[in-house]
Amino acid sequence: MKKLLVLVVSVLTSGAVLAGPADRLGRLDKRLGAAENSGAWEQGSKGDRFEDRIDRLEDRADRREDRRDRAVTVGPRDLAEDRMDRRENRRDVAENRRDRGADRDFTQPW
Numbered sequence: 001m002k003k004l005l006v007l008v009v010s011v012l013t014s015g016a017v018l019a020g021p022a023d024r025l026g027r028l029d030k031r032l033g034a035a036e037n038s039g040a041w042e043q044g045s046k047g048d049r050f051e052d053r054i055d056r057l058e059d060r061a062d063r064r065e066d067r068r069d070r071a072v073t074v075g076p077r078d079l080a081e082d083r084m085d086r087r088e089n090r091r092d093v094a095e096n097r098r099d100r101g102a103d104r105d106f107t108q109p110w
Helices: 002-013 021-037 046-071 076-103
Strands: none
Touching: 002 021, 021 046, 046 076
């Protein structure tokens, strides 16, 4: 848990603070995912649940950003970028759902 706290503080005080909300959450999620993959915490632990909350916040921020981007289209390149971002966001949401599903213990009655 101490590693997680240090990681979060370092993300919030780094240059990522200058980015938009969706970008900041994406960078934090990427670092948390890397920490999880390196074995910093187990599936279903407090750190994993914290990462899940960050994933959900990131998904919400991405949806808001998508709505703002669709409201303003500057040209064909901007439209193509908006479509690419929407596809990436859908893949992220699907990945987050799979990750949450892997955490569940279906042998328990609750």
